[in-house]
Structures are given as structure tokens and as C-alpha cells.
Amino acid sequence: xxxxxxxxxxxxxxxxxxxxxxxxxxxxxxxxxxxxxxxxxxxxxxxxxxxxxxxxxxxxxxxxxxxxxxxxxxxxxxxxxxxxxxxxxxxxxxxxxxxxxxxxxxxxxxxxxxxxxxxxxxxxxxxxxxxxxxxxxxxxxxxxxxxxxxxxxxxxxxxxxxxxxxxxxxxxxxxxxxxxxxxxxxxxxx
Numbered sequence: 001x002x003x004x005x006x007x008x009x010x011x012x013x014x015x016x017x018x019x020x021x022x023x024x025x026x027x028x029x030x031x032x033x034x035x036x037x038x039x040x041x042x043x044x045x046x047x048x049x050x051x052x053x054x055x056x057x058x059x060x061x062x063x064x065x066x067x068x069x070x071x072x073x074x075x076x077x078x079x080x081x082x083x084x085x086x087x088x089x090x091x092x093x094x095x096x097x098x099x100x101x102x103x104x105x106x107x108x109x110x111x112x113x114x115x116x117x118x119x120x121x122x123x124x125x126x127x128x129x130x131x132x133x134x135x136x137x138x139x140x141x142x143x144x145x146x147x148x149x150x151x152x153x154x155x156x157x158x159x160x161x162x163x164x165x166x167x168x169x170x171x172x173x174x175x176x177x178x179x180x181x182x183x184x185x186x187x188x189x190x
Contacts, residue, residue: 159189162189163184163189167184
């Protein structure tokens, strides 16, 4: 009976019959089954659903969820419309959860890639810093060697000057002074 009403609405819409005529015909065909408008609170609204026909389809679809056996199932569980809606809502929730999980997985993968890239960059920077530190140490060592060589040369010159200062040539010299001068000119400084 509900399916027949849905088919009637769809046929009437396709033929261009006004929604009022359909609502009146439906209202008269269901009159014996509905003794009062209190059994379905939206019954009066359904009968006067509107001129455009969209309200009729909405009301018929809304009514299709209710069955005459609903009075027996009241309070025992979801209605047929809720049963149809729950799997679709469940699918929507599952799809959203799957999309969220995919997005989270992509974010995690992106973060891991970024962390790996950052770690690789840190390693490269550490290696470059180690190379730079090694080169700097080599440069300092070379500079220290040059400085030490210069200092050693200066020390040799001072020692030589002090060695040579022992010998002072005079017009008159003692034998000891002559021996000292021979030693200064013939031997390296001690």
C-alpha cells in the first residue's frame, strides 16, 4: 500500500497532476484506516503538503518509514526508516572514519618524512661541522708550527748573539779571552 502511494505520487508528478488532487485522493483512500488525525500528528500537514509537489514526495517518503505494524513495534526497536538510515549513516560514519584515518596516516607519513629529512639535514650539518672543525684544527696546528718555528729561530739567534757576546775583540787580550774567542768562532753555541 505504501509502495502504491509512492508510485502514485511519482506518476502524478510525471503527468503534471496537481499535488492537491493527489493529496485529496490519498486522503480519501486512507480515511477508513485513520479514524482520527491524532494517530499520525503530521496527517493534516501531509494532506495539505503544498503546491509544488516536493512536499508530497517528502511526506510520502517520511510516511513510508511508518508502517501499520509500527504500533506493535513501538518501543521495541528502530523503525524501518531508522533501519535504512542506520546502515547508511553507519556507512557514512565508516567512510568519514576511514577518510580521517587516511588523513591521519598521510599526516603521520608526512611528519615522519619531514622528521627523517630534518634528521638527515642535522646529520649532514654535523658532518660539515666536523669537517670544518677538523680543517680549523689543521689550520691552527699549521699556524702554531709556523709560530713555533719563528720562536725557535729567534731563540737560536738570541743564543748565538749571547754566545758571540762572550768574545770581545780588544787590542790587548789575555790568553783566556783568546781561548774564549776561538771557542766562540769554532764551535756552535751550547
